[in-house]
Amino acid sequence: MRFSALKIFKEGLTGNMGWAPHWRDPEPKPEYDILIIGGGGHGLATAFYLAKEHGLTNVAVLEKGYLGGGNIGRNTTIVRANYNLPGNSEFYSHSLKLWEGMEQELNFNTMMSQRGVLNLFHSDGQRDYAARRGNSMVNQGDDAQLLDRDGVRKLVPFLDFDNIRFPIYGGLYHARGGTARHDAVAWGYARGADQRGVDLLQNCEVTGIDIENGAVKGVQTTRGAIRARKVGIVVAGRSGQVAGLAGMRLPIESHVLQAFVTEGLKPCIDHVVTFGMGHFYISQSDKGGLVFGGDLDFYASYAARGNLPMAEHVMEAAMTLMPVIGKARVLRSWGGIMDMSPDGSPIIDKTGIDGLYLNCGWCYGGFKAVPGSGFSFAHLIAQDRPHEPAARFRLDRFRTGHGIMDEEGTGAQHNLH
Secondary structure, eight states, X not given: OOOOXXXXXXXXXXXXXXXXXXXXXXXXXXXXXXXXXXOSHHHHHHHHHHHHXXXXXXXEEEOSSSTTOSGGGSSOOEEOXXXXXXXXXXXXXXXXXXXXXXXXXHTSOOOOBOOOEEEEEOSHHHHHHHHHHHHHHHHHTOOOEEEEHHHHHHHOTTSOXXXXXXXXXEEEEETTOEEOOHHHHHHHHHHHHHHTTOEXXXXXXXXXXXXXXXXXXXXXXXXXXXXXXXXXXXXXXXXXXXXXXXXXXXXXXXXXXXXXXXXXXXXXXXXXXXXTTTTEXXXXXXXXXXXXXXXXXXXXXXXXXXXXXXXXXXXXHHHHHOGGGTTOOEEEEEEEEEEEOTTSOOEEEEOSXXXXXXXXXXXXXXXXXXXXXXXXXXXXXXXXXXXGGGTTOOTTHHHHOTTOOOTTOOOSOGGGO
């Protein structure tokens, strides 16, 4: 089944009775060539690109719950490629190019909206860093525009420009950035992978990883044992737990990141706006709700919910930056479990166990990395060598100290990235 304007028109006239399921619900086979543990955005994208780019279709995605029920459905939907350091810059640039062609590639509406991302700065030092960051983006081939105070005012006049404590000096504008519909991304990749023969196994929790003579042989699941010669772990905040099934201890901490959405409002925020002095970011969804978030809750946890002090902190930052939204009612909040690495940059690498591959440590960057992560992880699994844009995401950098990518310059504390 392909989507088209004609198909939508026809179904509208015939009671919408001709739509088929987006993907199958198969029983597990005893053996696959490749198993992907994790049915979120990264795992589903990996399976899709294994089939599309490498012709590998004897693949299964194992998800303990339902597809897209984890962090891919628990985020603030921001897409951007505004990184500074070599390694990160190339990767997110590649990922943004995949975002721009995603809907055509998947034949699925992921509601990609390149509405622009504006990072505000509030001091001379922040302006200097924004200029360096913008130059890095331009040198990478991406777009960046350094705006002064008047330039920001023309773009987003509703901000509090007269705040004495946090004056707005200007902003770094990334026009190709924006937002996408988070769960639609998962559905699109699931549909594309299924159409190419990949089995998507829901309610299939991995309870053990079988290893013999230093090589992976398969996994144990709640739906029985499944053999495979290659296994990829891509489970976000559960990375440490799943890797522990193979006897590995990862340099990862899991923290909670809260997000919030208000009641539906008339269109008022046309861009993604970030506050440089309070780690607050906001955009408006297609349904009218203001979607926003802030810092981690700063303590390690596997609970997909946050605490009240951080919620208050986020609201304070919102009111400091744009008091115009003060009367909007918050409808709900949620928490995602972030897999935080010591340098704030991800890991896509082979492990010391033959046939076992790892994709984790995405920190705040998980959603915008979905297509690039899936493409690079699929390349690594299929060809046993790193994909060039992700070549610096090595696991051993935390053992040797060589190749650390501390994008924010905050040191080796997981909760500060």
